[in-house]
Amino acid sequence: MRVLVVEDDPGLLRQISRALSEVGYSVDPAPDGEEGQFLGETEPYDAIVLDLGLPKIDGLTVLDHWRQSGVAIPVLILTARDTWNQKVAGFDAGADDYLTKPFHMEELLARLRALIRRTAGHANPMLECGSVQLDTRTGKVTSRGAGVTLTAHELKVLSYFMHHQGRVLSQTELIEHVYDQDFDRDSNTIEVFIARLRKKLGAEMIKTHRGRGYSMSPPGESA
Template sequence: MRILVIEDDLHLADNLRNALEKERYSVDLCHDGEAGLFHITEYPLDMAVVDLGLPKIDGIELINKARAQGITIPILILTARDRWQDKVEGLDAGADDYLTKPFHVEELIARCNALIRRSAGKANPEMTAGPIKIHTRSQQVWVDDKELSLTAYEYKVLEYLMVNPQKVISKSELTEHIYDQDFDLDSNVIEVFVLRLRKKLDPEGVLNPVETLRGRGYRLKSQW
């Protein structure tokens, strides 16, 4: 999953990136509202974290303009303002949730997880597809109640497929959502991750959990 953090405090932005990357998110950073607005409207994202007190374009204006352009990803606002009116203004602009500074990073991560699940219609952190079960908070994976050990990117591929059931996901879309923005989008590394993931989910080759649709991409098996 790919998150955009728009925060002009460079130290805080770096801390948030490090914390989110430890949770296996891919993270893009912008440090002013103008760059943030361009990024949120031009790049594929799963969520944005937006500070309200941004230079060039403030967070409220940024959210208003993004929503006016049809951007529907979840947005969490950060604010150092403790007036309830500021929080209401942010939510009315189109934000989905807010945190008041200072905050615990663990709470921000939990809210990000919840917003992404909710946007995919998954209120529960535990998701299942046939014999496969994942817990998005602990990032554990089971098949027939046997826990598997996946690499970070194998897990990211599986989680993205689980969050988007029935959808055909192209190789480029997978790459864009699990890697940072400067990754080589022409790389065939996704094919390697999918192959390894299949072997771990289905070592006997009987389930075919990840289907390949030639020329289109991948899809989690629709019928079990």
């Protein structure tokens, strides 16, 4: 899962980016509204953390621009403004959730997980596909009741598949949501990760659609 963090406080931007990276997100940081607005409308994120008090372009204007442009990525507003009217303005501009500074990082992570799950149509934090289970809170994966050890990138690929079960995902889409902007992207690595996941979870779990991509669905179901 890939997240954009738009925050002008360098220290807080580093803290949020590090916390997200440590739990498996790919993160693109943006220090002002101008860069954040550009990235939000040109890159395919799974969620956005957006501060309202930004230089160059304020957060509410950025959010309103995204929504007017048809950008439907879920947005978590992050701001020091704790008055009710600012919260209302944020929601009216198209925010999906709201967190006031100071905050506990665990709460930000929990709210992001919930936003991403709900956007993909999942209410339960435990995602299931056939015999495979992924606990989005801990990153723990089990198959047929036994724990499965995955590398960080294998887990990123599996998480995207589990959130989008039944959809055919192209290599391009997988690359865009697994790697951050600065990563040296190589489509061959996606094939390697999928081969490893098939070996660990069962070859039948991830299907190949020639010329289109891959899908994950319970055995017996087709994408």
